[in-house]
Amino acid sequence: MSTEAVLPVLTPGDFASDQEVRWCPGCGDYSILAQMKKVLPTLGIPPEKTVFVSGIGCSSRFPYYMNTYGIHSIHGRAPAVATGLKISRPELSVWVITGDGDALSIGGNHLMHAIRRNLNINIILFNNRIYGLTKGQYSPTSVLGQVTKSTPNGVIDNPLHPLSVAIGCEATFVARSLDVNIKHLSMVLKRAAEHVGTSFVEVYQNCNVFNDGAFEYATGRDTRADSTLELEHGKPMIFGKSRDKGIRLNGITPEVVELGKGVSEDDLLFHDEKVAEPTLA
Amino acid sequence: MSTEAVLPVLTPGDFASDQEVRWCPGCGDYSILAQMKKVLPTLGIPPEKTVFVSGIGCSSRFPYYMNTYGIHSIHGRAPAVATGLKISRPELSVWVITGDGDALSIGGNHLMHAIRRNLNINIILFNNRIYGLTKGQYSPTSVLGQVTKSTPNGVIDNPLHPLSVAIGCEATFVARSLDVNIKHLSMVLKRAAEHVGTSFVEVYQNCNVFNDGAFEYATGRDTRADSTLELEHGKPMIFGKSRDKGIRLNGITPEVVELGKGVSEDDLLFHDEKVAEPTLA
Amino acid sequence: MATTIRSKPVVELEAATVRFCGDSGDGMQLAGTQLTNTSALAGNDIATFPDFPAEIRAPRGTKAGVSGFQIRFASTEIFTPGDQVDALVAMNPAALVTNLVDLVPGGILIVNKDAFDEKGIAQAGYKTNPLDDSSLDGYQLFPIEMTRLTRLAVQGLGLGQKESDRCRNFYAMGLTFWLYDRSLEPTLRYVDEKFGKMPAVAEANRRALRAGYNYGETTEAIASQYVVQKADLVPGLYRNITGNQAAAWGLVTAAQRSGCTLYFGSYPITPASDILHELVRLKNFGVRTFQAEDEIAAVTSAIGAAFGGAMAVTASSGPGIALKTEAIGLAVMTELPLVIVNVQRGGPSTGLPTKTEQADLLQAMFGRNGECPVPVIAARSPADCFDVAIEAWRIATRHMTPVFLLSDGYIANGAEPWTVPDIDTLPQITVKHPQGKENGEPFLPYARDERLARPWALPGTPGLMHRIGGLEKQDITGNVNYEPANHEHMVNLRARKVALIANDLPPQEVAGPASGKLLVISWGGTYGACATAVQKVRDQGGSVSHAHLRYLNPFPANLGDIIRRFEKVLIPELNRGQLRLLIRGEFLVDAIGLNKIQGKPFAVREVIEKIQQLLKN
């Protein structure tokens, strides 16, 4: 994204609208909103050249809280709205904010085609694995067995994995982050903004009213380190509280191994952002 | 699929309806229709327990030509129609016939969700890389640069690859075949019918009016052998006119190699249908 | 509670209207529901009006987050939750400022004093504390430290402050229950069931409830108690039911009486989702529910199920119905039975998701491409949703057609007492499926009976294999056909088929004289307000009658005759005059409209005023 010649220094405040934020107290959306406001000033794009497009859902209220241009469109259609806007106004910085239901249930087709067309837009999917706004029905990312308003006996459909879907459409930028991992989240948002082409980012977002603690394993103090791996280009895939775990290829299937015990860093998979074939992206 | 106790021996003729077939002379659809009529009698399922559901398109006229129950529904919705039918009548054998536009353009979302729900239905996608019925606009599978009624200067969108999309939704059965390769096609259709769960089959189909010869490389006398590889479970991935080519893994990326020249069969990738991770399916 | 020794004078009332209001998090819906069920059990007639904010939980204390629940209970038959409330329970300043307008002058005003701190007062937009300035002098104000008293009551149970404060609504309930002399038993039972697994929480709620009750008993402040005697409703087993529940049960009942399995394909949307929530809990009745990826999949999957012989139903609200319109055309062309429920909400577009409106009638009539007739019927009250659901399926199968069932947010969420029927005594819905022909003559899927309905042949039946679809059909054979004459014939045939339904309908009834100065025509959820208003004006000698339409397409055969017997026609609607256009276009009568588009039902008063104005000149 081209940065302007002389720019007034922007602050997160410059991107905050005058509208009162209306998410439930404790909602993960607040943190994502905060990171976004922190990242935007670093991009060198003024608020008036930035547009947030969303569908319908709690997450999709996002544009109202940004002092940029914005469209709170209809359920599932944000990628299409953004496509039309970007085609006719390529110089604008266009962000799509969507939820797991908005993007993958009713909006799956538009998401798929936005990704394949690879226009230079950024799609941020707030995945709380539930329909928040409509008060707690299951979504395409709800896990098997999850009990919700519409599945009192637990979900029986296999969930979709947003990144797999995106890769199946040959996305040129995919990433995942966490509402509470603000350092990693803001880094990912910045990288997404900088990528030329469609950037697809899934953010695990806690819905503390209808699906509280869905990502405990990835956010909880003592489980976090052992269950998440932060990919870095050119670095081996090492993780674990005491950084003693890694991922290596056994034949053609990846497996988790313990370091030491005859396994050295060089045996591990290295993350290569540039690889053309997404086979193991 | 459970076969009945005592069944009258069925013939292809038992599955032919009295309706005059109305595809263009030379259309690839004829061959697929013929193979389907050949395969169905071998499944031990009578015509009245078989239902063909389609959307809209040349390919979607298919059900009219089968002496089974059938719904020629609306554009893109066949997987959803079939889902409702299968949920309420699990004992029926339900086939979805669709085109590249029907399945991947307007109907992409339903396809995605049908595959993830993995009901026991068979989805056959006739891919002619063009909109036939509407007289030749480009489709999501049209190749870059393809000149069509709606792309006089050539297609600029990256095409979708049906199998990649299906795998991105974690399909439990995917296969590809060719209208003219009748031996392979009928084998694939039979395997699809036998698979319990959603079977997704892409069939390269020639539209001799609006996209003639799209699959020449895979069907042409002298290019065919060198450009296609018929996967067989437990067999090495060998192909080529003189079966002198193979696919092996170089690090984590597959590559084509010539046999001999220091490469032996054992170095090649072997096709494993049972592997859980679709990484290289 | 015959046992209570009354410590205070008791005033007997014919009816009372109470509203609880507070933050979305304050549990006002629960409080209202408890008072509702308790009053139903006490034998009152009741009508309720829950009013949610659009946000799940807006920030505490903001006007945007105010949630309310109004209930009216009476010893006589009532049709509406009341225009104004006799008692208002406000848990914070925001709730007070947004609800006070509806409190009758001199009415009872109970507020949680503890919530009136500077922040709260400011959030509500008050300059000064309304409890201190004299702005509330016109009411019986009872400022009660609910927060403090609740915390006190639950002390020692090891609850955190947050959890303690969650019991406040029980304190408010207790106080209100005392005020109207209601038994605590039903609520105590509810607490056991609901919180059985959390003994501390259960006990806390019990204590808070009792504390509130006893406060009323003991405090000097509240001078007297009120009682509303039981109504003499038709005897029978009553239960209190919302429109969405009634619709769900009506659908299940229709399935049972027709011997079909219920297939319910839908995608969540306010205010229709509760039908799905109710049905998923009825799996044991063989109900098959399918939460689709979108509304298009919901309705098309239902069409697939209908082809398979299921009782196919899909439900949504305006925006979702818009997405179904193409597929409904397919159902019309394939002539399959299908029920499409539209629980209407405020529009256009996303509009006012949690508010009520009647503005989707013309969408139901004409919202499809081509000449695409679909029967339309509407429910008039929460309990009526049960009957109308059954009627919708009867029409769908008897005439082989999709049917629109219109409800709205007001009756869908509102509740009233409902006599639980003996299912087996309800009329059966006869559904016939043809069997294969012996003589091997070809099956004709588009042959017709005297109602012009085509045979419903099911996959699995030998000899009846056939294909249907959205292209024009040849008469009788059902084959694809493009011939000009056939197309005209089929378009007219589909229209006539729907028109013929009128012969099957009960004649339209009129409340009041069969002729006179003014006829009020209403449809859907405005029934209560219109019926009450017309009755009241007639009691005062006004020459006005009332025809409430359940059947909107086709109209009952005798509607035209009825209309012609009156000098004037008034059509009150929660839209800009949609039924009015249909009536004017069909009967060329200069019908007058009373139109309200505020996301709220009519107040009886509003209808009365319009009637009187029309009777004057």
Place this chain on the structure above:
Amino acid sequence: MATTIRSKPVVELEAATVRFCGDSGDGMQLAGTQLTNTSALAGNDIATFPDFPAEIRAPRGTKAGVSGFQIRFASTEIFTPGDQVDALVAMNPAALVTNLVDLVPGGILIVNKDAFDEKGIAQAGYKTNPLDDSSLDGYQLFPIEMTRLTRLAVQGLGLGQKESDRCRNFYAMGLTFWLYDRSLEPTLRYVDEKFGKMPAVAEANRRALRAGYNYGETTEAIASQYVVQKADLVPGLYRNITGNQAAAWGLVTAAQRSGCTLYFGSYPITPASDILHELVRLKNFGVRTFQAEDEIAAVTSAIGAAFGGAMAVTASSGPGIALKTEAIGLAVMTELPLVIVNVQRGGPSTGLPTKTEQADLLQAMFGRNGECPVPVIAARSPADCFDVAIEAWRIATRHMTPVFLLSDGYIANGAEPWTVPDIDTLPQITVKHPQGKENGEPFLPYARDERLARPWALPGTPGLMHRIGGLEKQDITGNVNYEPANHEHMVNLRARKVALIANDLPPQEVAGPASGKLLVISWGGTYGACATAVQKVRDQGGSVSHAHLRYLNPFPANLGDIIRRFEKVLIPELNRGQLRLLIRGEFLVDAIGLNKIQGKPFAVREVIEKIQQLLKN
């Protein structure tokens, strides 16, 4: 061709109607188009009616595969391609059997004798060969061995038999051109351009064309030649244009005159696709076309483009429009300019994709949830599509609203001569975009001008950042708002905004006396038939006038007055009476309908008969 020495007597005609018919593969559309262009160049007024089968190419020789192209050329002004044809060219038995009904008694009947073999005769359903039995005695029958003669003509060019036979349509053209004394030049030029790269094929077509022409010249069989003198049309540069082409060029022109870039988002569908096909070739005018993944993406992407300041347009036909209805509601709520083109086809559902109909008017009016008013205008002829496209964008931007433009398959595919306008002389469409406020006072996106239009502020403008969406808007600020009074105000405001457009419209004109016995009201593609019929009856002294509506919502302000000045009102429509319902509902007049739903336009005769019947009693 002043040079030709006429070998035979020449009959002069005022007008002639010719129809080519044959297999989809026979190139009949090309033959028709060539005769059309040639006649246009010859200075005739023309009207055409192409008629395709639904299948791309049904099996050779079947009725399902018959494709036809009718053209009428005249020395006087004409409005329709004619009820019946004077000359029919039938390339095979199936074409003959399906088209003969439209040939005038004694008309010229040219058939390809070679196609009347047993198979062909059987496929057409003939028992015996119609060329041999006396069934065609009522016509001037010319059975010609076109296949053999064509093969002969192209001999020695090294073409295969299949390729040779592909030249048959040129042979048929040649013969017809001779029959009507048309120049071969334009077609020869076309052959050079089209087949330049394939010299053999080009030469073959040239030879076939000439062979057909010379056959006419030389054969004894055909006794005389016909000429139709040039019409004295208003001078100017004419070209022959179809409705879809005209619509495309009208859109491009509107973009130029308004200084916006044209964004066209659509998904292919018959019969609307040709607008897309035309626009993709106009990229050099800065046109941005987007073939979306579906109709929902097409319209929502257009809404995104409109927000960005583009001239946003989406086009489809009935089934696709149904899918757009939810999004159109968003456009209404966000009050963005947007043109929605519906090229109507036979419905309901998939219906008759290649046939014409007018049955989507009520869908355009009411096919959305909530009170969701959208202006609706309709084109009356192929060339009129150009003007109406410009008018649609004028209304959309002047009043900040989505606008429905209704066309239909008949005028979309039909052609007529059109004077190519000097773009720069066409009225400008002034579009204003606000600039950021200096004084830093807040931007009010829902403030309004005297027409109640809101400002169209574009992303990129400093200081005007704002958010819009589908939830109800607060008056003036445009913030999300759920207040009852505001909602009612906004619903009425949106309705009033559309109603106010009437003040902007030219008064409705009436052809014929301003009062009388009968007023014929028509809209859309039936203009030609109605205008001609009314004119003819009036020429015979009938008291009938004609009002053709371009504006369907709102109606022109004076329409009511016009209607009241006539005793009877007749509304001919290719539907079951959709405009009739609107007129009855609005003006309470007992309008009578003439309704045809055969996928075909009215024959002038049909309208005349109805008029005469109404004038009698």
